[in-house]
Amino acid sequence: MKRNIIEIKNLYKIYGDGEEVNVTALNNVSLNIKEGEFIAIMGSSGSGKSTLMNILGFLDLPTSGTYILDNTEASSMGHDEMAEIRNKKIGFVFQGFNLLSRTSALENVELPLFYRGHVSSHEMREKAAELLGLVGLSGREHHHPNKLSGGQQQRVAIARALVNDPSIILADEPTGNLDTVNTEDVMNMFSRLNKELGITIILVTHEPDVAEFTDRKIIFRDGEIVEDSPVRKKKKKS
Amino acid sequence: MNLRNAFITALRALSRNKMRSALTSIGIIIGISSVIIMVGIGNSARIAVKKRIYTAGANAITIYDSQKPLTMRNLEDIKRMFTQIQYITPQIYKSKLLVKYKKREIVSRIYGVNNDFFKLKDWDVIYGRYFSDLDIASGNRVVVIGETVRTEIFGYVNPVGEIIQIDSIPFKVIGSLTELGQAFSGRDFDNLLVIPYTTAQVRIIGEKKFDEIITSTFSTEEVDSTTTSIRDYLRIKHSIPPGKPDDFRMETSKDKLKQADYIANVLRILLAFIASISLIVGGIGIMNIMLVSVSERTREIGIRMAIGAKRKDILTQFLIESITLSSAGGIIGITLGLLIYFLIVFFVNWPFLFSPLWVLISFLFASSVGIFFGYYPAKKASQLKPIDALRFE
Numbered sequence: 001m002k003r004n005i006i007e008i009k010n011l012y013k014i015y016g017d018g019e020e021v022n023v024t025a026l027n028n029v030s031l032n033i034k035e036g037e038f039i040a041i042m043g044s045s046g047s048g049k050s051t052l053m054n055i056l057g058f059l060d061l062p063t064s065g066t067y068i069l070d071n072t073e074a075s076s077m078g079h080d081e082m083a084e085i086r087n088k089k090i091g092f093v094f095q096g097f098n099l100l101s102r103t104s105a106l107e108n109v110e111l112p113l114f115y116r117g118h119v120s121s122h123e124m125r126e127k128a129a130e131l132l133g134l135v136g137l138s139g140r141e142h143h144h145p146n147k148l149s150g151g152q153q154q155r156v157a158i159a160r161a162l163v164n165d166p167s168i169i170l171a172d173e174p175t176g177n178l179d180t181v182n183t184e185d186v187m188n189m190f191s192r193l194n195k196e197l198g199i200t201i202i203l204v205t206h207e208p209d210v211a212e213f214t215d216r217k218i219i220f221r222d223g224e225i226v227e228d229s230p231v232r233k234k235k236k237k238s
Numbered sequence: 239m240n241l242r243n244a245f246i247t248a249l250r251a252l253s254r255n256k257m258r259s260a261l262t263s264i265g266i267i268i269g270i271s272s273v274i275i276m277v278g279i280g281n282s283a284r285i286a287v288k289k290r291i292y293t294a295g296a297n298a299i300t301i302y303d304s305q306k307p308l309t310m311r312n313l314e315d316i317k318r319m320f321t322q323i324q325y326i327t328p329q330i331y332k333s334k335l336l337v338k339y340k341k342r343e344i345v346s347r348i349y350g351v352n353n354d355f356f357k358l359k360d361w362d363v364i365y366g367r368y369f370s371d372l373d374i375a376s377g378n379r380v381v382v383i384g385e386t387v388r389t390e391i392f393g394y395v396n397p398v399g400e401i402i403q404i405d406s407i408p409f410k411v412i413g414s415l416t417e418l419g420q421a422f423s424g425r426d427f428d429n430l431l432v433i434p435y436t437t438a439q440v441r442i443i444g445e446k447k448f449d450e451i452i453t454s455t456f457s458t459e460e461v462d463s464t465t466t467s468i469r470d471y472l473r474i475k476h477s478i479p480p481g482k483p484d485d486f487r488m489e490t491s492k493d494k495l496k497q498a499d500y501i502a503n504v505l506r507i508l509l510a511f512i513a514s515i516s517l518i519v520g521g522i523g524i525m526n527i528m529l530v531s532v533s534e535r536t537r538e539i540g541i542r543m544a545i546g547a548k549r550k551d552i553l554t555q556f557l558i559e560s561i562t563l564s565s566a567g568g569i570i571g572i573t574l575g576l577l578i579y580f581l582i583v584f585f586v587n588w589p590f591l592f593s594p595l596w597v598l599i600s601f602l603f604a605s606s607v608g609i610f611f612g613y614y615p616a617k618k619a620s621q622l623k624p625i626d627a628l629r630f631e
Contacts, residue, residue, distance in 0.1 A: 059544065059625045080548045087546020098541045098628065102254045114243045115546040121246075160545070 011065035040211035043220030091161025095173035151182030171203035248558035265520030266567025274575025276509035307447035350438020366413030377436035528615035540627025560612025568604025
């Protein structure tokens, strides 16, 4: 039996001043995620899925309830502690890639290691190059993002997310800006990382096709989980 | 994040915007180079003025007649009474005299003095000699000429032994002085004639009196006490009751130096003030660019925060960026300033004074401008919330 990498209990996120105009983004959410799972979180906009992702990613703190990531509880944390957890335990992949412009692929991938400290530039270089190889971008280390296709840029972002050996990868609509070919490309990459390296991946999407690639589907509506089910795989077209 | 990584990060960010970085530094470059130039010129001017004052004689005390004429009696009394006196000379002065030699002429001025005058001023003759005792005793019509007079009317001819007409009176040239240079006003120090005071009294002004008595002491320490003693002596000689003002005027080279120092200091403060304004303007330029940079790079800040940059990492990065801009500006400004300063003093023939202290102060000042004006934008960047910064379009 695999251990829980994420444990969420009675999580609330309420925006507002606490008096009148309050918006309950997350309403008593409880959820466990095991090591090595590949999960799609779905739901319309405003359903609370992005709020959950922010909390999962230590970009925001819940109003109440407990969230434990890899034995670390996120309550009353300071900015610096949250930054450290983001740096060490979480790899982010965004819809808009969020790579630094006019900066080579290699330097982009190295970036999280800069904030880690105690990593020599030689090690950084080596690790970044290795990961670029893993996502199939060997030979493009010195390309700037604007010289890469959307799919390639997203793969650079995935390499960046992996560079710190995170506990989980959080992908917020990673294929939102990609065409079908690149979408498939990126999703296959995620599948491989999940199946071959056992990396826990949580992605937010509203495309059912994308959710097809995952193993478990969680659907949000009005801040609550309305469905949590395994994904039945269609037969792959060949 | 360690400091080395912060430096790499900041330098990469700056090199991504080379043009902007260069333009931002220009404000500091101009500010620092003007500080260097102005302070340098201020110091050089001070030295140059000091030199000039010393050519009037180090440790010199000048007594000017104003109501009662100064006499040979006064001079001899002073010389006899005060053993600390090294040199003493009377001076009779007249300007706008027409000097003729063959067909050439020049308008010059004349000093009637004794041989102490040359020693006191530290003037040397390049050709010929000074006055002989006989020249002074008998009021001989002999003259030592300045460099300008020599070149203007003699050209390449050796002037010694030639006869020139000064206001139609023939004088024999016995010597010629080394070059003295120009005053700041453009007045030519070398356009002069020096004759024995006895000759001047008889031939030029026709009166047995002196315009000035110039004297000097052996040591600088004795200048003040000697001045007081001479004043007391003259007040008794002129029978001035206590409480009444002097009827003569005295000035020491120290007084002149003080005046010159005062003017130089005022000038320096003024120049430093102007230069500081340009530095502040440069600093505001940095702040402005850094603010623009922070809002333009909000998303970058968000990305950095998402992947683990702490607030102090962001603060450090932006501070290093602004300090780098201002320090680089400082270094270039110092180099440029020293170069321009060197060129200026080279052309006006003033001493070049390299002051490592001022270079260090300027550099530190430039860096602190970067810290001071970079802090607010950096603080603003570090206070951004990662979620908001990431969503920023």
